[in-house]
Amino acid sequence: MSIDYSQVHRELLSRLGPKAVTDDPVRRFAWSTDGSYFRIVPQLVVTANTLKEVEETLAVARQHNAPVTFRAAGTSLSGQAVGEGILLRLGYDGFRNIDISDDHRRVTLGAAVIGSDANAKLKPFDRKIGPDPATLASCMVGGIVANNASGMCCGTTENSYKTIASAKLLFADGTYLDTGDEASRRAFAEKRPELISTLAELGEQTRSNEVLSNRIRHKFSIKNTTGYSLNALVDYIDPFDLINHLIVGSEGTFAFVEEVTYHTVEEAKFKASAMAVFFNMVDAASAIPPLQMDAVAAGELLDWASIKAVTGKPGMPEWLSDLPEGAAILLIECRANDLETLEDYTRQTIDAIKHIDTERPIEFSTEPAVYGQYWAMRSGLFPIIGGERPKGTSVIIEDVAFRVEDLASAAADLTELFHKHGYPEGVIYGHALDGNFHFIITPHFKRQQDIDQFDRFMQDVAKLVIDKYDGSMKAEHGTGRAVAPFVEMEWGVQAYEMMKKLKAAFDPQGILNPGVVLNDDKEIHVKAIKQAAVVDDWVDRCIECGFCEKTCPTSELNMSPRQRITTLREIARLEQEGDQHGAAKLRADAQYDVIDTCTACQLCTISCPVDNNMGMLVRQLRTDLIDSTAQKVLDFQANHFGKVNAVLSTGFNVLHGIHKLTGSTVTGKIMDLGRKVSKEVPYWDPSFPKGSNLPSPQAAVGNDKPRVVYFPACGGRTFGATPEDPDDTTLPDVMVALLERAGYQVLVPGNTRQLCCGQMWESKGDYKNADFKRNEMVQALKEMTDDGRIPVIIDALSCTKRTLQDSDIDFKILDAVDFIHDELMDRLPPSRKKGAVALHVGCSATHMGAGAKMEAIVNRYAEEIVRPEGIICCGFAGEKGLYKPEINASALRHLKERLPSEISEGYYANRMCEMGLTRQSGISYRHLAYLVEECTR
Template structure:
C-alpha cells in the first residue's frame, strides 16, 4: 500500500501548524543524517515541542500506516536516529523541564534536556546523572535513555538502566503511561491489560528458563547495548518495573519517552589522574583486573596506534615521542569527596599494579591543568583522526566489549583485522575498566568494492567478538542499523525470539523506527551509506556528529552547521555525478537556509570536535555570489565610508523623529515602501535606536596625563539610545567620560567616520574591501599612538577581534572590556552598586575569552549577575539583524522569559548585539562602560 505523504502533511499542519511540518526537499535532506555512517531521507520532518504534538503525529501515522522515527539530538552513532517516512524530532523549546527533588536524590528531566545541562543544575548539590557519554554536552536525555548510553565512569552500575526511577511514555497506539504515578499505572492496567499480561508471562517464563536467564545475566555482566534490555525480564517481576527498564536501550522502537526521572549519583569533589605507560598492550590489559576497585573511577586504554595519532599534536605531552614502539597507556582517575580519601585511593591504585613494569613512574596529579592535558590526549583521538582523515572518506567509531581478562588478546586480534582488511589507520582505545573498546577506521565508500570490504571487515569483527570471545558487538552506542544483522548471532535463537515478541507486544503494527535493532536484512549495515563528496577543506572535515547544534543561533529557525554541510555535500555529490540540473536546483532551494541565514558567529568551531568553521565557509561561499552591481555598491561603501556612516547615523535620527511624530504604523509603512526600492532598507521595529555621534577628544591642558587613542567602532558611533535605554547618552560620550574620569587624555582619530575594521564586508564575502579597510584603519591608528607610546582602545568586541586577527600590530590595541578591567576599575572604586543586572557573554566574547573579565567587572558594580542559560549568540550578526530579524528573534526567543522580573538592565560590549538583545528582552542592554560610568559617578 502506497502512503500518501501529502495528505499526511496537510493533516499534521492543520493540527501542529505549518512551521512544525515540512516536506521541503532541502530540509528533509538536511535531517537525513545523524552521527553514524548512514543517510536516510525522510518523507516528512515533524518538529514536536509537546506531548500533544507527539500524540497527533502518532494518530495520523497510524491512520496512514506511515513509519515514524523519533529523534533527539541525533548524535547517535549506529543509525537509529534516521529513518524513512515521518521523522519526529524534538524541538528546541519543549521537553526541557528540569525538576530536582527536595532531597536531591532524584531529578526529573524532559526528553530534550541536554545531559550536561542537567549536570550543571545538579552540580551545586554535588550530584549528577549517572550516564556520562562523551556526547554529554550535546546529547539529550531522550537519546541517553533510548540508547542506554554510558561513558567513561558510569560503567554498568550507573547507566540509565541502573539509575532510572520512572518515565512518562506514549506508546504506538497513543496510550500514555507514567510509571512513577499510581493513578496512571491503574489506568494503563485497564487500557492495556494484554500488554501487562504478556510482559508478566514473558518474565515468568524467562526466569523459569534457567539456560536463558543465565545467558541474559552473563551478557549484561559487561557493557551491552546489543538488542533489547532482556535483563528487565529477569531483574524485575512488577510489569511496570519491567516496562520502565525495557524502554532503556529500546531506541524508540517501543514508545516515545517524554520525561525521565533518574536517581542521582554523587559527584566527587576531588579528582586525581595519572598516566601509566606500559611497554605493551598485554601488560596494560593485565593491569585492569587489579584496578577494578572503589579506588579507581576510570581507566582509559590507548594502544600504540592511538599514541602515534596524538603524538606531536598541540597540548599533548612532549615525551610521547620518546616512547618505545608498541607501548600502551592507561589513563587512571580516582575520585573522592575529601583529600585524605583521594590520597588513599591513588596510593591503592599505584600499589595494585606495582608488580607490572612501567616505562615511566606512575604519578597522580590533582592539578586540573595537568590532568586536563591527560584527558585532552584521550578525548583528542576522535577529532584528530576524524579531522585528518583522507578527503572524501568517512569516519566510523564502533564499540565492542569483552571480559576484562580477554582485553589484551582481543586488542591484538582487532589490530590484525585492521591489517587484513586494509585499514592501517585503525586505532583502539576505550573504557578498559569495563572491558569496552572503541575502534576508529576511516574507510572510503566511493565504490561497491569499498562497501564490500567494509562488510567483510564487520563480518570478521562479529566472528571475533561473538564466536571467539562471547563479547558485545555494541557496548554503549546502541544497536541501530549498524549491528542489527548480528543481534541473533550474538544472542542466540531463544533470546532473539524473545526480542521479536517484545517488539510485537509494544508495537504490533511495526510503525516505530522499523528496521532498527531487529532487522531480517543481513545487509542492512551496508545499505544507505553516506557518500562523502569532496567539497571544501572546511566541509570535508565534518563528521556530521551534531555537536554544533546546541550553540548555533539558527538551529531552531532552520539549520545548524551540520545541516548546512550535509546539504552542501549533496549539492557537490550531484554535480560530481553529472546531475548538474539537480545540483543547481538544490543550490537555489538551499540559498536561504544554507547561506543567507548563517550568522557566521563561528560558535560551531568551539563545539566541533574537528575544529570545523561554518562561519568562515559561508563567508567564502558568499564571495562568488556578489554580482557586478553588488560589488560596485560594496566598493562605493568602502571608498566613501565616512559619508555612508554619517548618512546612516543621521537617517536613524530622522527615523526617530518620524516615529515620534507619526507612530509605528506610519513609520512601518514608510519603511516597507523603502524596502520595495532597496533591500538595504531595514525592517521597521519600534526598538530602533536614535542616531549617534563621534567621541569628542579631551582638550589639551598641557598636563602629563597618560594618553589613550579611543576608536569608536561603527556600531556605537552609528546607533545611539533605544527607547528602552534610561537616557540618550551615546557610547562614544560615555567612553570619553569614563576615560577622562580615570585620568586619561583621550585623542580621537581625525577620520574616525571613514575607518572600519572591515567586518561588514567580510560578512558578505568581500575580503578585498574588508582587508583594505582593516589596513587603512591600522595605519591611521598607528599614526595616533606616537610611535606606540599610546594604547588604542576599541569599544566593540567584534571590531577588536577582526582588527587583531592575522595582523602584525606593533602597538598596543585593547578592547574596552580589557582596558576597563585592567586599567580603570582600580582607579575608580564604585560609589554605588546595582542590586541585580543581566550580562550577555556573546559569541565574540566567547572566542576572545572575555567572559571572565566581563563577569569580574559586573561583580564589582552589582550584587548579582543574571546570565540566562542557553543564550550563546544574539543572532543579530552585525547589520543582518536589521534585514533578517527572524534570526535574532529565533536566537533570543527565550531571553525575556529567562530574565527575572526585577531585572531592568543588561550589559554586553557590542552595540549591534545590544540592539538585538534589547529588542527581544524588552529591557535596556548597553555596553559595560555604562555600568562602570554610572556606578563610579560622584
C-alpha cells in the first residue's frame, strides 16, 4: 500500500507546527546528509526537541505505516542515520540534560548530549563515560548507544553494553519504559506482555542451545557491532535487563532512546605515551598479545601505507622520513592516578616487548607537547587522506576485527585486496589491543563499473574477515546499510533468525529504520550511493563528517557547513548531468539557507578534520551574486566611506529621536518602508544603539610620553550606547581616556572616517574593494608610526584579524585586548573591582587566540567571570545582524537563560557583536576597555 505523504505532512503539521515539520526539498536533502557514503532523501523531516514531539510523530507514522528513521548527530559511517519516509532528527535544544549522581558513579544523559560535553561535566570528579569514539566531540549519546560505539580505550569492557545502567525508551506502538524505574517496568509489563514473554522465550532458547550460546560468546570475545547484541540473551535473564542491553547497538530499529544512565568509569590523572617503531608489520602485530595487560590503556597500530601518508605533513615527526620501507608503528599509552604507578606501568610495557627488535628505542614521555605529537600522527591520518584525496572521490572508513594473533596476516591480506581491486591508496590503522582495524579507501562512484568494483572489493573483504578469520565485519561503527547484507553470512542462519525474531518482537509493524541491521537485499550496500560531484577546492575537501555542526551558529536556524556543502555538491551534480533547470532551481531555492544566512564566522575550521573553511567559501559564492548595480553601490561606499560612515552614525541618532517621539510601532513601519527601497535598511529593534563619534585625544604636552596610534574601527565609531548601557560614553572616548590615563600620547588618523579594514566588503564577496580599503588603511597607519617605532592599536578583534591576515605589514599592529593585557594592566592597577561579570569569547577571539588574555583582564578587574555555556558565536556577523536578525536570535537563543540573575553587564571586544549580545541578553555588553577604565578611575 502506497503512503500518502501529503496527508502525513498535514497531520504532522497540525500536531507539531511548521517549525518542527518540513517537506521543503532543499532542507530534506541537506538535513538527511550523514557521514556515510549513502544518499537517501526522506519525504518529511521532523525536528524533535521533546518526547511529546516524538510520540506524536510515531502516532502518525503508525496510522499511515510510514517508516521512521531516528537521527542524532549524523556522524555515523554505515548508513544507519538515513532512510525514506520520516526522518526524525534530534533538535538543538531538547534531550540535553546531564545529571550526575552524588557519588559521581552514574550519569544520566539526554539523547542529544554530545559525548565530550558529558565528559567535561564529569572531569572535575576524575570520571568519564566509558565509550570514547573518535567522534566523541561531535556525536550524541543517542547515537553512541544505538551503535554501541567504542573507541581507542574502552575496548569491549567499557562500551555502552558494559556500562549502561538504565534507559528511557519510547517504542513504536507508543509505549514508554524507564528500565531503571520499578513502577515503569510494572506498567510496561502490563501494556506489552507479548514482548516480555517473547524475550524470555528467546533468552531461554538461546541459553539452552549450546552451539548458539558458544557462537555468541565467541563472536563477542572481540569487538563486534555486526547485527544485534545477541550476547544479552546469554548474559541476562531478567526481561528488563534484556531490553536494556538489546537496545544497545540496535541502531534505532527497536525504540527511540530518550535518555541513558551510564555507570561512569575512572579517568586517570596521568598519562605517558611511546612510539614503538618496528621493522615490519609482523613484528608490530606480535607485540600486541604481550601488551594485553592492565598497564596498557591503548595501543594503536599504523601500517607502512599509513606512515607514508602522514610523512612530511605539518606537525608530524621529522624522523618519519628516515624509516625503512615496510616499517610499522605501535602507539602505546599508559595511564595511572599517581606518577609512581605510571612509571611502573611504562616499565612493565617496555619489558613485555623487549624481546622484539625495534627500529628506535622505546621511550615513554609524560610531556603533553611530546606525546601530543604522537597522537596527532594517529588522528591526522583521516584528515590527511580525506583532505588530499582526488577530486570527486569519496572517503570510506570501514572497521573490522580479528583475533589479535591474526592481525599481522590479516593486515597483509587486506593490503593485497587494496591492490587487487584498484585501491592502492588504502591504509590500515586501528585499535590493535582489541584486534580492531580501520581501513580507508577513496573510491570513485561516478560510473556503474566503479560501484561494481567496490562491490567486488567488499565481497572479498567479507570472505576474508568471515570465512578465513571468523572476525567481525563491523567492530564499532554499527552495521547500517553498509554491512546489512553480510550479517547472516557472519552469524549463520540460527543467529540471524534470532535477530529477525527480536526485530519483530520490538517493532511488529516494522516502521523503525527498516532495512538497517537486517536486510534481505544483498546489494543494499551498493545502492543509493552518494555522489561527490567536483565543485571547487573548498567543497571538494569536505568529507561530510558533521564535526562542524557543533560550532556553527546557524545549525539550529537552518544549515551547518556540511549541509551547505552537500547542497552545493548536488547543484554541481545536476549541472554536470545536464539538468540545468534543476540546478538553477535548487540554487535559487537554497540561496537563503546556503549563502544568505552563513555568518562566515569560520568557526567550522576549529572542528573540521580537513581544515575546510565554509566562511571563505560562502564569501566567494557571494562574489558571483554581485551584479553591476550592486557593484556600483559597493564602489560608491568604498570611495566615499567617510561620508557614508558619518551619515550612518548620524542616522542612528535621528532614528533614536524618531523612536522617542513615535514609539516602536511607527519607527518599525518607517524602517519597513525603507527596506522596500533598499535591503541595506535594517529591521528596527528597540535595543539599537545611538550614533557614536570620532576620538578626541588631548594635545600633546612635551615629548617624553610614549606614543601610540589609535585606530577606532567602524563599529565603535559608528554605534554608540544602547538603551541597556549604563551611560552614553562611546568606545573611542573610553579608549582615549584609558590610554592617556596610562601615560600615552594618543595619535589618531586625520581621515579616520574614510578608513576601514575592508571586512564589510569581504563579507559581501567584494574582494576588490575589501583589499583596496585594507591597503588604504594600512598605508595611512604606517605613515603615522615613525618608521615602525610607534605601535598601532585597533579596538575591534575582527578588524584586527582582517587587517593582519594575508598582508605583509612591517610595523606593529595590536588589538586593544593585547595592548590592555600586555601594557596597560601593569600601568593601571584596579582602584576597585567589579563583582561578577559576563565575558564573551567570540569567533574572532577564538581565531586570534585572545581568550586567555581576555580572561586575565577580567580577572584583574572583576571578582568573578561568568561564561555562559555553549555561547561561542553571537551570530551578528558584522552588519548582517541588522538585516538578518534571525541569525543572531538563533545563535544566542539560550544566552539570557544561562546568565545568572545577578549578572548585569558583560564584556567582549567587538562593537557589532556586543550589540547582538545586548539585544539577546537584555543586559549591557561593552568592550573590555570600559571595565578597565571604570575600575582604574
